[in-house]
Amino acid sequence: MSNAPHFDIDVPAFWADPYPALARMRREAPIAFVPQLGSTVFTRRDDIFTQEKRIDVFSSHQPAGLMNTLMGHNMMRKDGDAHMKERAAMFPSVSPRTVRDTWIRQFQAHADRILDELAPRGRTDLAKAFALPLSAECLKDITGLTNIRFQDMDAWSQAMIDGIANYSGDKAVEARCHAATAGIDAAIDDMVPVVKKHPNSSILSVLLAAAQPMESVRANIKLAISGGQNEPRDAISGTVWALLTHPDQLALVRAGKAKWLDVFEEYARWIAPIGMSPRRVARHWSYGGVDFEPEDRVFFMFGSANRDEACFARPDDFDITRDTQKSIAFGAGPHYCAGAFASRAMVADVALPSIFKRLNGLRLDHSEPVRIGGWAFRGLLNLPVMWDGAQHS
Template sequence: MSTAPQIDIDVAAFWADPYPALAQMRREAPIAFVPQLGSTLLCSRDDIFVSEKQIDVFSSHQPGGLMNRLMGHNMMRKDGEAHMAERKAIAPAVSPKAVRLHWLQQFQAHADRLIDAMDPSEDVDLVRDFAMPFSAECLKLITGLTNMRFQDMNAWSQAMIDGIANYTGDGAIEARCHAATAGIDAAIDDMLPVLTKTPDASLLGVMLASGMPIESVRANIKLAISGGQNEPRDAIAGTVWALLTHPDQLALAREGHVPWIQAFEEYARWISPIGMSPRRIAKPWIIRDVAFAPEERVFLMFGSANRDETHFADPDRFDIRRDTSKSIAFGAGPHFCAGAWASRAMIADVALPILFARLKNLRISETEPVRIGGWAFRGLLNLPVMWDECRH
C-alpha cells in the first residue's frame, strides 16, 4: 500500500456526487488512499497528466485487473509496442478521415430517423429514446456488429462498465458482465464469415484484415463497446441537459457564437463521462513524498483533474466559453481515447445541432426529476423532454 494519507468516503454519496469528496482530496491530500475503493487516488490534474505518460511506472498492463479478467486482454491494458501495434491496426476504422468518409453520413441518417420516430405528445426520455439508440446504432456500424440489436449493444455495454467498476465484488454484477461478454462473442462469431470474406472499414473488418489474433480481436471489440456506447450516450444527453439548464449558453451555441464542439468539450470537462482510469504500479516510485509499492492499484481521477482549481477558474460552473485545452476528458499520453474523433462527430457534428435545429422549443419536462450518477463512469439516467413541433 502507498504511504498516501487515508481519506474515507461514503460510497453511495460518492456515486451520487463525487465532486465534493474529490475537491476535499485536492485540498487536503491530492494523492489519497481510499480504503472503501482499495486504491490510491491521484486527484491533481498535473500529477495525472505526467503520470499517465510514465508507462514504466503507471502501467496499464494489469493481468489481475477486472477488465482483463472479465473482458480479455485488450489494447487499453497493454503498454509500449504491444499497445501501439493494436492501436495502429484499428486506426483505419476510427481515424478522422475514416469518420468523415465512412461514418458521418450514416450517423446523420440514424439521428434523423430517431427524431422522426419521437412523438412530442408522448412522454419522451431523451436518454432512452434518442441518446441511447443513436449511440448504439452508430457503434454497431463502427464495430461491424450490425447483427446486434441496439438494445443489446446498450445493455451489454452497461453490464461490462458495471463489471469493470465492480470494486466491491458484487457477484450479481459480475454475472451480468459474463453474460454480456458471451453475447458479444456470439455476435462476433456470426459476423466472422461475412467480414472475413468481404472486409469493410469497421473495427472488426480492419482487425481481421490485419491478422490480429482472434482473442485480441474479441477483447478489443469488447473494449470499443464498453467505452464507445456509454460515453457518447451520456455526453449527448448530458450536454443537452446542461444547455437547457443554461439558456444563455444555449443561445450562444444556437446563434453560432460558440461552436457545438466547444459545448461538448466543456460538458466533458464539467461532468467527465469517463471519470477514472486504473493503473498498476510497476516499480517503486515517489510523488510528493508519497511512496508507491509495486503491484498496488492506482486510480487516475479524470473527473477530479477536470475540476482542478489550479487550471480551471470556478471549476464547478458549466461555461461553454471556457478554455478547455487543459481538460483530459479523453485521457492523455499514449492511451488517449482512440474513439475520440468518432465521439466528437457523433455528438458535436450530428446529435447536438440536429436536436436543437429540428425540435422547436426543446425543453425539460417536469414529469419526473432528472437523475445523474456514477464516479468511474458518470452520466444522466434519464432526461424527460418536450417540444412544440418537429422541423424537417
C-alpha cells in the same frame, strides 16, 4: 500499505456527487489512499497529466485486473509496443478521415430516422429514446456487429462497465458481465464470414485484415463496446441537459457565438463521462511525498482533474466559452481515447444540431426529476423533455 494520507469517502454519496469530496482531496490530500476504493487516488490535473505518461511506473498492464479477467487482454491493458501495435491495427476504423468520409453520414442517417419517430410525440425520455439508440446504432456500424439489436449493444456495454467496476465482488454483477461477453463473442462469430467476404471500415473488418489474433480481436471489440456506448450516450443526454439548464449558453450557440463542438468539449470537462482510469504500480516510485510499491493500485481521477482550480477558473460552472485545452476527458498519455474523433462527430456534428433543429421549444419536463450518478463512469440516468412541434429534416 501506502504511506499516502488516508481519505475516507461515503460511497453512496460519492456515487451521487463525487465533486465535493474530490475538491477536498485536491486541497487537503491530492494523492490519497481511499480505503473504501482500495486504491491510491490522484486528483490534481497536472499530477495526472505527467504521471499517466510514466508507463514504466503506472502500468496499464493488469493481468489480474477485472477488465482482463472478464473481457480479455485488450490494448487498454497493454503498454509500449504491444499497445501501439494493436492501436495502429484499429486506427483505420476510427481515424479522422474514416469518421469524416464514412461514419458521419451513417451517424446522421441514424439520428434522422430516430428523430422522425420521436418528433410527433411531443415528449419523451431523451436519454432512453434518443441518446441510447443513436449511440448504439452508430457503435454497431463502427464495431461491425450490425447483426445485433441496439438494446443488446447498450445492455452488454452496461454489463461490462458494471463488471469492470465491480470491486466489491458482487456475483450477480459478474454473471451479467459474463453473459454479455458471451453474447458479443457469438455476434462476432456470426459476422466474421460476412466481413471477410465484404470488407468494410468496421473495427472487426480492419482487425481481421491486419491479421490480429482472434483473441485480440474479441478483446478489443469488447473494449470498444464497453467505452464506446456509454461515453457518447451519456455525453449526448448530458450536453442537452446542460444547455437546457443553462439557457444563456444555448443562446450563445444559437447566435453563432459558440460552436456545438465547444459545448461538447466543455461538457466532457464539466462532467467527464469516463471519470477514472486505473493503473497498476510496476516498480517502486516516489512522487508528491508518497511512496508507491509494486502491485499497488492507483486511480487517475479524470473527473477531478477537469475541475482542478489550478487549471480552470470557476471549474464547477458550465461555460462553453472557456478554454478547455487542459481538459483530459479523453486521457492524456499513450492511452488517449482511440474513439475520440468518432465521439466528437456523433455528439457535436450530428446529435446536438439535429436535436435542437428538429424539436421546437425543447425544454425539461419537470413532472419527473433528472437523475445523474456515477464516479468511475458518470452520466444522466434519464432526461424527461417536452417540445412544441417538429421541423422536418
